[in-house]
Amino acid sequence: MTADTTRVLVADDQTVVREGIVMLLGLLPGIEVVGAAADGEEAVALVARHHPDVVLMDLRMPRCDGVEATRRIRAAHPETEVVVLTTYADDDSLFPALQAGARGYLTKDAGGEEIARAIADVRSGAAGLSPQVQLRLLERLSEAPGGAAGPVPETPRASTAPAGRPAELPDGLTAREAEVLALIAEGLSNAEIAQRLFVSQATVKTHINNLFAKTAVRDRAQAVAYAFRHGITGMQQ
Known part of the structure; x- marks a missing residue:
């Protein structure tokens, strides 16, 4: 071995x-x-x-x-x-x-x-x-309120939010933490996230530690479920 x-x-x-x-x-x-x-x-x-x-x-x-x-x-x-x-x-x-x-x-x-x-x-x-x-998680997201299951009424708040991003982020997440969470949901590793966001892996780890603490998830699999549940996906523009 x-x-x-x-x-x-x-x-x-x-x-x-x-x-x-x-x-x-x-x-x-x-x-x-x-x-x-x-x-x-x-x-x-x-x-x-x-x-x-x-x-x-x-x-x-x-x-x-x-x-x-x-x-x-x-x-x-x-x-x-x-x-x-x-x-x-x-x-x-x-x-x-x-x-x-x-x-x-x-x-x-x-x-x-x-x-x-x-x-x-x-x-x-x-x-x-x-x-x-992965398909089932996406389907579950589309069935959630505000997902693709039906039209979302236009409001000033919704119109200012980028596509794929909730109007208000849950649990006090920052925009960058939500962006990292969305990339975790895509299955990216820390190194791949760092490359995508042009930051160091240490910075990525800090964001992950913070978002894990705020969302009370224990690991990446729970983070993926959380991201899909709250519609935090596809946030890269």
Whole structure:
């Protein structure tokens, strides 16, 4: 194992699926499978024992489901990232998982390349979301008040706000913090945000720390959900 190797734990209650994922990951360069759990309770215990970098987490499991396991793992081991790998992409599955601390969300029709990319993304601090999940987040945004679901009446306040930006930013966010949040929602890393805004990575980290504190989100996945919920997207002009 090298310093660049990502240590992964797999959690899925279906033996055939779990063994298949382990076999698939074993074929991917730079990934070492350190354990496999048959339910959420075992996943929590194995994380405490092996300290993996990433957990691939199923949602529907006995004893302890994936959402609760994710919440417990992120609380006790914040250095371990969670990527949900599930059959379900409905709102009742997606949003609780993101709120519990998952930074990635894939459906089980994902291929090896997509899984590897999601693992690499969450390790670098980005969100590892499948195209279907990103689409659902956008649809959820369009259904929200003030989104694309219907016309917005013209008011002086609305007419002075740039396209894609709420007339009033929530939770005391500054315009720059909201801009950084929108770029996080696009899946950009700190380095990519710094390049886009022509600032240093240290400045980006300061903005992220401030906006996390103001919005009470714990990680980038929750920040993405917050951004879409409040319509803070597409703010680059």
